Amino acid sequence: MRILFSGCPGYGHLYPMLPLARAAVRAGHEVVIATGPDLAAHLAERGFDTWGVGPTFAESWAERNAVLSGLEAVPPEQQATLDIAVLFGASAAKRAVDLVPRAEAWRPDLIIHEPGEFAAPIAARRSGARHVTHGLSLTTPAPLRAMLAPAMDDVYDPWNVPDLTAAVFAAPYLDICPPALRPDGDPAYVDSIPLRPYAGDVRTTDQLPEALATRPVAYLTLGTVFHDAPDVFRASLAGLRDLDLQVVVTVGQDGDPDRLGPQPSTVLVERYVPQALLLPHCRLVVSHGGAGTMFGAFAHGLPQLILPQGADQFLNAAAAAAAGAAIVLPPGTVTPEAVRAAARRLLDEPGFATAAQTLRAEIDAMPSADDVLATLNGAAAR
Template identity: 40%
Template structure:
């Protein structure tokens, strides 16, 4: 069977699909991965076929905002309107156009599109190819008010019929990598959901020596991910964590240079990138932005989390895990060295938060593996 996997051009959208794509290939399926050209090397190193489609998410925001570099306040009405235009119109329109020739040439039997890439779902529907929606994290309780009208307008322009009701999955079966206990009940009731165990993926690499060294005190992992780095927030977190009897390992990401953090305390080390999937088994606490990938990886490892959300779906993830008792969150001006120190201290050791995290980890471990779900993919193509 021929299968196209397609994601938006972003780490948090691409990486969750890779375990199933690899499992599908291992089952003998002919797999092509269609995403942004910056990820060509990642995909081809895995031995998968690659097709460059779409534009960076930032380009979608630039187009929707008329080229303005000024972004509305996250959570504001103007911000929600902009997000609806980006993910409901600008990106779907481009991915639909770019995937048409890919599907025509490859002639897949199935298209697996991630939940942020509605353009790939539209392209499959237009070509008469069965589609499956692959989640990358928690679904918002409801779509942004302007999302459905924007997407329906793109579909109408292309002559594509869409199902009535909620368009979060385009009416396709939904492969859900988020534990059901943390998904909104109304979403679970509205889709044909198939659980899929989240398997953290990152390009291979060596762990920093300090991550695997013998130690007599906890190791705290601090990151703001790949897209929302902020040197001031990282510095406040570093100062707060360094005041504890812990070692701190920082992944600064591509948007913050290590030098921007200034002189570091002796119990802190900073790296541009670390193999997060391998690192977490050595960690006692994760302090991070709340991106879906890091949130799920920490949940799967049974680790408490301190959230410092900066944008996108991070606020929803932080609120969900905090409400469930698996962590704490600090928002905006609340992020100070003292508040980080206090919150982190409460999360270390055998805290109630750790017990909640371990319970969710057990739930995740019971979800079907990518290998088991790959066996079922032909059923979705019928």
């Protein structure tokens, strides 16, 4: 088979699909990943065949910030609604111009795309491929369909692809959310296939920093998008320093470790550390609540302190707290004292670890990428 994966040029949109892409490569299928030129180059370094299509993440983010110049005045939990149209819709419209003709020429059998990638279903319809939506985060609830559909229609209308929005929501959806974190009510996508989330992609050349101590680790990260928050980092570090743990901080590939100033020997500040290699050494994760970090930590049964910064992180944080496996500190409440108190509770009160281990067991029980690929291939054969 020829399988095309397509996504917005964001780590959190592409990395969740990599286990399935690697499973397809192992099974002998022809695999291509299409995304912005910046992330296409990054994935090519990881051994994938890629197409650079549409704008880069920086270009899309700059357009988003220009159009939504007053976004900082909008409550954070409402920002995702605006981003759907401005960030994802505008990016997809430009990406479709490059993606659709390439897909029509290549003729994939199957296209797998993430929910924020509106260009891929056009490519599937025009090339005759089946298409599948690959979840990124919590199970998408039915009310979110009403927010996604108008932006999808705006992208689809110029391409003469009638009823494509309805077809997307009727197509299979690969749900990487463990059961205990799924929201109440009906899902937006009606044909759901569970798929085990994973802790992160690891290359053979990846390794942990040599300075990593042998003591247990508290991992502090604000992800790849919302990490320009030095005050949050400083308050968190001030609250974590007194714990009997090695604190490992990642400030992002374009971040400056020196920006946080001198640190004691128990604090290691890096731009990037392979999460999948680091999490087995951790006792605690302090993060923004991005789905990749949150699911990765729960895959290792780790309790979490979540400091949501934007996008879907507030929903993720609420779900993790409701499951009993996390404490949440919203914006404006992240002080050294609050971080220290929350971290000590997460380490000392066994209920948090028990809930995190329950989530780990749920994740372990979900079908693997190889299993799900076989399910998709079986559906194609029928």
